Amino acid sequence: MVIIAAEPVLLALGCDKLADGTVEGRFRWVYYTLGGASRLELIEPVADGSFLTKFLDEEGPGLHHVTLEVGDIDTVIKTLEAQGISVIDYKEFEGWTEAFVSPQNPTGALFQLMEYHERYTEELDRPADDLFIGGHRVDK
Structure with a gap:
């Protein structure tokens, strides 16, 4: 394990x-x-x-991917794609939206982009401040 x-x-x-x-x-x-x-x-x-x-x-076993929390996943994806960086597997879930930066990028690392929805914090047994930088979501 x-x-x-x-x-x-x-x-x-x-x-x-x-x-x-x-x-x-x-x-x-x-x-x-x-x-x-x-x-x-x-x-x-x-x-x-x-x-x-x-x-x-x-x-x-070892490092599989790096997860980055973003405030506006669609804007981040547009910015990456404008630079010729491939974004794959865009999916929306009840509590978050995610997409992945293909490991074919120059770093060789798989990056997971995560935009958390407000309801996500309600499902966890932690204060909402623990999920957002500075205690709040990054403005879109």
Whole structure:
């Protein structure tokens, strides 16, 4: 279990656990804050045959992607695409909208862009201030 092994390291580095859940029985995700504006997310499969199982079988455990919270995902996507940077897998969920910057970009890293909706904070057992920089969403 990746999360069980990694969590003591993150806690020792000063991270606080923000959320812990599963997505449609496919994978578990645990979200940690680090400082005022940095967050880390760990994911691990809870069922065989998911994208994550395949990735781990091929690559082994390690960094999969970096998540960046944005105030206006559509504007960020337009800005990236204007620079010739490919954005993939745009999806809207009840609590957030996400898209990914393809790892084909010059950094070689997969970036997840996340715009949280106001209702997202109501589902967590944490104050809304913990989810937004400076205690509020970035204005659109």
